[in-house]
Amino acid sequence: RKEVEQDPGPFNVPEGATVAFNCTYSNSASQSFFWYRQDCRKEPKLLMSVYSSGNEDGRFTAQLNRASQYISLLIRDSKLSDSATYLCVVNRGGFSGGYNKLIFGAGTRLAVHP
Amino acid sequence: GAVVSQHPSRVICKSGTSVKIECRSLDFQATTMFWYRQFPKKSLMLMATSNEGSKATYEQGVEKDKFLINHASLTLSTLTVTSAHPEDSSFYICSARGDMTVNTEAFFGQGTRLTVV
Numbered sequence: 001r002k003e004v005e006q007d008p009g010p011f012n013v014p015e016g017a018t019v020a021f022n023c024t025y026s027n028s029a030s031q032s033f034f035w036y037r038q039d040c041r042k043e044p045k046l047l048m049s050v051y052s053s054g055n056e057d058g059r060f061t062a063q064l065n066r067a068s069q070y071i072s073l074l075i076r077d078s079k080l081s082d083s084a085t086y087l088c089v090v091n092r093g094g095f096s097g098g099y100n101k102l103i104f105g106a107g108t109r110l111a112v113h114p
Numbered sequence: 115g116a117v118v119s120q121h122p123s124r125v126i127c128k129s130g131t132s133v134k135i136e137c138r139s140l141d142f143q144a145t146t147m148f149w150y151r152q153f154p155k156k157s158l159m160l161m162a163t164s165n166e167g168s169k170a171t172y173e174q175g176v177e178k179d180k181f182l183i184n185h186a187s188l189t190l191s192t193l194t195v196t197s198a199h200p201e202d203s204s205f206y207i208c209s210a211r212g213d214m215t216v217n218t219e220a221f222f223g224q225g226t227r228l229t230v231v
Contacts, residue, residue, distance in 0.1 A: 102160070102220050
């Protein structure tokens with residue numbers, strides 16, 4: 001089983017739609033969580049961190065359920081510019097157990113069309 | 115935000131030759147850098163953790179002698195693909211964090227697209 005699993009998509013949605021991405025992780029010792037965005041042939045860039053209380057940044061809302069080891073990302077009012085691959089990222093490791101390492105899911109592709 | 119510069123962005127080499135990729139943190143000191151590999155439409159796969167002044171820590175299944183990592187200073191890490199073969203063709207990307215606090219953002223280099231012919 002992969003350490004971080006995501007639905008690969010693609011998700012094809014019209015502009016203005018709401019789309020939700022899900023992610024599960026297997027290592028219960030994981031300490032922090034992120035969503036990164038990667039455009040085609042580019043490096044990943046941080047979209048937002050994910051906190052236990054849930055957090056929102058404009059049209060983007062991230063949720064974390066530690067008990068279920070589940071992370072989600074909700075995008076409201078989709079824009080054409082949201083088309084990209086969204087990567088679920090988990091920070092593995094800790095201060096006593098070696099280096100913090102970011103482990104990536106395979107990514108979910110989103111295509112927003114007019 | 116912080117900048118990580120990776121060079122070259124694209125390289126084509128012949129089978130059997132070695133290729134060096136550089137990763138620099140431009141405006142912060144990175145005691146630890148990470149090297150990833152990404153195949154088309156696949157996830158970033160962590161290859162190794164590069165530690166300044168000491169040996170790199172490799173992930174399971176990654177050949178140490180094949181992928182040589184050197185972290186000579188707090189701002190520079192290099193990955194050398196030795197005796198490259200066509201199956202080594204991939205997108206290699208480095209990442210650095212200013213500190214190892216769990217919520218610290220990781221910054222990525224622009225990536226290097228390696229093609230071995």
